[in-house]
Amino acid sequence: MTKFNLVYQDLKTKIDNGLYAKDSLLPSENQLRELYGASRDTIRRALLRLKDEGYVQSQQGKGTTVINRQQYVFPVSGVLSYKELSTRMNMNSRTVLVDKQPMTLPTTPFVSIDPDVHAMPVLRLTRLRRINEEPVIIDIDYIDRAVVPDISQTVAEDSLYAYFEQTLHLAIAYAKKEFTVEHATEQDQQLLGLTPTDAVAVVRSIAYLEDTTAFQYTESRHRPDRFRFQEFARRS
Amino acid sequence: MTKFNLVYQDLKTKIDNGLYAKDSLLPSENQLRELYGASRDTIRRALLRLKDEGYVQSQQGKGTTVINRQQYVFPVSGVLSYKELSTRMNMNSRTVLVDKQPMTLPTTPFVSIDPDVHAMPVLRLTRLRRINEEPVIIDIDYIDRAVVPDISQTVAEDSLYAYFEQTLHLAIAYAKKEFTVEHATEQDQQLLGLTPTDAVAVVRSIAYLEDTTAFQYTESRHRPDRFRFQEFARRS
DNA sequence: TAGTGGTCTAGACCACTAC
DNA sequence: TAGTGGTCTAGACCACTAA
Numbered sequence: 001m002t003k004f005n006l007v008y009q010d011l012k013t014k015i016d017n018g019l020y021a022k023d024s025l026l027p028s029e030n031q032l033r034e035l036y037g038a039s040r041d042t043i044r045r046a047l048l049r050l051k052d053e054g055y056v057q058s059q060q061g062k063g064t065t066v067i068n069r070q071q072y073v074f075p076v077s078g079v080l081s082y083k084e085l086s087t088r089m090n091m092n093s094r095t096v097l098v099d100k101q102p103m104t105l106p107t108t109p110f111v112s113i114d115p116d117v118h119a120m121p122v123l124r125l126t127r128l129r130r131i132n133e134e135p136v137i138i139d140i141d142y143i144d145r146a147v148v149p150d151i152s153q154t155v156a157e158d159s160l161y162a163y164f165e166q167t168l169h170l171a172i173a174y175a176k177k178e179f180t181v182e183h184a185t186e187q188d189q190q191l192l193g194l195t196p197t198d199a200v201a202v203v204r205s206i207a208y209l210e211d212t213t214a215f216q217y218t219e220s221r222h223r224p225d226r227f228r229f230q231e232f233a234r235r236s
Numbered sequence: 237m238t239k240f241n242l243v244y245q246d247l248k249t250k251i252d253n254g255l256y257a258k259d260s261l262l263p264s265e266n267q268l269r270e271l272y273g274a275s276r277d278t279i280r281r282a283l284l285r286l287k288d289e290g291y292v293q294s295q296q297g298k299g300t301t302v303i304n305r306q307q308y309v310f311p312v313s314g315v316l317s318y319k320e321l322s323t324r325m326n327m328n329s330r331t332v333l334v335d336k337q338p339m340t341l342p343t344t345p346f347v348s349i350d351p352d353v354h355a356m357p358v359l360r361l362t363r364l365r366r367i368n369e370e371p372v373i374i375d376i377d378y379i380d381r382a383v384v385p386d387i388s389q390t391v392a393e394d395s396l397y398a399y400f401e402q403t404l405h406l407a408i409a410y411a412k413k414e415f416t417v418e419h420a421t422e423q424d425q426q427l428l429g430l431t432p433t434d435a436v437a438v439v440r441s442i443a444y445l446e447d448t449t450a451f452q453y454t455e456s457r458h459r460p461d462r463f464r465f466q467e468f469a470r471r472s
Numbered sequence: 473t474a475g476t477g478g479t480c481t482a483g484a485c486c487a488c489t490a491c
Numbered sequence: 492t493a494g495t496g497g498t499c500t501a502g503a504c505c506a507c508t509a510a
Contacts, residue, residue, distance in 0.1 A: 040481090197433040
């Protein structure tokens, strides 16, 4: 753990727990410098990250104000796996592997995210996510077989990311996502209990490793009445 | 313009124009330091921003790779006004003010974004956005009358943000957004040409000033078949 | 081994706020 | 005027990659 990460984590925890309350000022950068025994630059890097994530807002001459503690309205944002999200939110969640199939990657659904997608051997996993026993999401993953040879049912129903990172030691760096609203397919209707006139919220994403290799293509189909996604953004 | 911003803008422009091609390496940080006559820290701050925005990816020992040039698939992400987006995308776009009404802010649609919303006198603007003469978005803005006393039809049909920033000199700092899928209301059906069974993609957002004041509440209702939103995210 | 990015430090000067 | 955050510098050491 790096020093600035320690500072970042500590401040974040204290904000989440209300130790630094919303609308109150954090200690000044100089005070934090003494508190953590770090240089001002290290403190500022931690604060920068908190600003980017929507935790705090700085004002020259005044100080740094807490504007938000973490919200978890099931953000589809960021690069967090379903497992990580459901654990954080203490959800009663269960995943069932519906289908596992080796095939060639269908590129068309992903070209608008990355024009360079190319056909490759993948493993397709179809999984149904339930929250409180109610089916809410169908996840269809296409995983590069050159990077991940196989995936067991146990892994598929627990956490792909934990397997990728902790067992295979893959370094997942970033992801691109796309949101659309589409008509419910027959599979959507069957698995999510929808009618032909219903819409679904579709999130397609491509995950990349540190060396910029794309290795995971996901199509996530959400029951429309359960879909809610929040985002924080800074101006210019 | 600050120095790091100059470096950032220059690199971004060169990436967008293909001068630094996708999948190629940028000059090393030391080379950039000499190119721009800046310290390494200044260079690194510019690069950090490019990384956060999904332009480049760094690898220790190797260098910094261009992974993407800017895409504009009408991102609802970020804090960009409709006017800014449509200009960048060279769209044939037109906005019509449908209704202007002083009233009290309806808080319920926004509580899940910011639990501290409170009733206040606002001006409600209802605007219809057309692209190639086709109606695609209804924007319903509630604007704090204490911050913005009035808005002319001309401003409403051009750009609110240009008016806020350039005329009123408001410093818009950040925004929180929420995406949902909802049934088409009667107004949606009439203005967007939808049927009662159709869904709409709804983006609700709250914009905040530098002093953390919330001053603009927006409900943006999109024709589902025209809605497409892209996002870039880094892992932890 | 040389070159790359990642982390950290100490110090300087500036713009802004509050008193 | 004192204290705050914003920008910028110069230098150090480390971890990693590639030849």
